[in-house]
Amino acid sequence: MYNSKITGLGYYVPDNVVTNDDLSKMMDTNDEWIQERTGIKERRWIKEGSDDSSSVMGAKASRIAIERAGLTSKDIDFIVFATLSPDYYFPGGGVQLQEMLGMNTVGALDIRNQCSGFIYAMSVADQFIKTGMYKNILVVGAEYHSSGLDKTTRGRGVSVIFGDGAGAAVLSRTEDNTKGILSSHLHSEGKHAEELTVLAPSAKHWVTELLEENDENDESYFPHMNGTFVFKNAVVRFSEAIYEGLKTNGLETTDIDMLIPHQANLRITQFIQKKFKLGDDQVHSNIHKYGNTTAASVIIALSEAWEQGKLKENDLVVLAAFGSGFTWGSVIMRW
Known part of the structure; x- marks a missing residue:
């Protein structure tokens, strides 16, 4: 294998x-x-x-x-x-x-x-x-x-x-088999899909409809987010995905050397960091510089952490994300 x-x-x-x-x-x-x-x-x-x-x-x-x-x-x-x-x-x-x-x-x-x-x-x-x-x-x-x-x-x-x-x-x-990705864990909960969404364009709602109607008040073409609801779900699912990955590999929270979370909101990152009792040197955050870059945020943060010398041989690195869908997941890897 x-x-x-x-x-x-x-x-x-x-x-x-x-x-x-x-x-x-x-x-x-x-x-x-x-x-x-x-x-x-x-x-x-x-x-x-x-x-x-x-x-x-x-x-x-x-x-x-x-x-x-x-x-x-x-x-x-x-x-x-x-x-x-x-x-x-x-x-x-x-x-x-x-x-x-x-x-x-x-x-x-x-x-x-x-x-x-x-x-x-x-x-x-x-x-x-x-x-x-x-x-x-x-x-x-x-x-x-x-x-x-x-x-x-x-x-x-x-x-x-x-x-x-x-x-x-x-x-x-x-x-x-002692290095690289140890396991990955993926989840979704579609009943909350419209809590964070862009409704158009889609097969139900094409851009031409907006042009024909000239409806400047149609908000379906812009992102909609129920911020409070998303936050509450994010802190729960982030934790679950990380715990799941650790348990699968017989690891504890104390084994984490570096957590690279999706850069959604600094408050979410701080909540997770406190819950897992991780120091500032064990969590890489760059949302203050780049905002939320969605699918790019984890890999930008991981690349930046590596460039800054924060990742060492044999470090246990945890990647985790939560977002629209709702979808969430984690990747556990040995550097």
């Missing part, structure tokens, strides 16, 4: 920094209000006129990860691409990565699990490698949120949270 481990990491965020003060010029908000509720100080938004998109940012992050893995794009056997903001309604961004990176005609799978997208993508890639089907898989999380946000006072509860960016990991086959 093979195992899979990360051999290369990379991330990319746009140069354009949007501070809380910048947002206060667009809507009725201020730095104190945003930081108090989210912990966010700034985020990156793609600048108007830029060529960046989810697939372009994903490709930029991927090139870094592939090079760091000591590979070329021709060595990649499969692509798993997680995003809720693809360049097109269809096809998905995976095939764009295949073309942009000049790869062989490898398979490309798109994952639509929002904030849990990278966790789901890693789990899928891990299974392909463990069964011996593929040797090197490119796993990408990328999001272009800023073009689809309601940047008025009406939308401030959501629009101040999200940022743009991408991250990538190369997952490779290893015969050392």
Whole structure:
């Protein structure tokens, strides 16, 4: 039985920094209000006129990860691409990565699990490698949120949270079963789907309807979030997913060396950190710089933690996420 481990990491965020003060010029908000509720100080938004998109940012992050893995794009056997903001309604961004990176005609799978997208993508890639089907898989999380946000006072509860960016990991086959991904755990609860959602465009509600009706008050095209309800569910499901992963591998909370949580809200991260009695050096958080980049947030944070020398040989690293769907999950790995 093979195992899979990360051999290369990379991330990319746009140069354009949007501070809380910048947002206060667009809507009725201020730095104190945003930081108090989210912990966010700034985020990156793609600048108007830029060529960046989810697939372009994903490709930029991927090139870094592939090079760091000591590979070329021709060595990649499969692509798993997680995003809720693809360049097109269809096809998905995976095939764009295949073309942009000049790869062989490898398979490309798109994952639509929002904030849990990278966790789901890693789990899928891990299974392909463990069964011996593929040797090197490119796993990408990328999001272009800023073009689809309601940047008025009406939308401030959501629009101040999200940022743009991408991250990538190369997952490779290893015969050392003591290293790499030990287990992954995935869950969903669809009855809460509309607590955090974008209702349109969809087969039920196409963009043309909005254009024909010219209904400027139609909010279905912007993200909707029941923030309090999402928060309450997140802190419970985050904990459950982490405990599940530890129990599966006969581990305790004291065995965790590094927790990389989805960067949804600093208050959620702080709650989980306190519950698991983890020190500041055992949790990596960057939401203050990048906001919530959804499927990209875990991989951006993981890449950043690695670049900063926070991950050491044999460290027990836990990835966890919760988000729209509701979906949630965890990945337990030995570095």
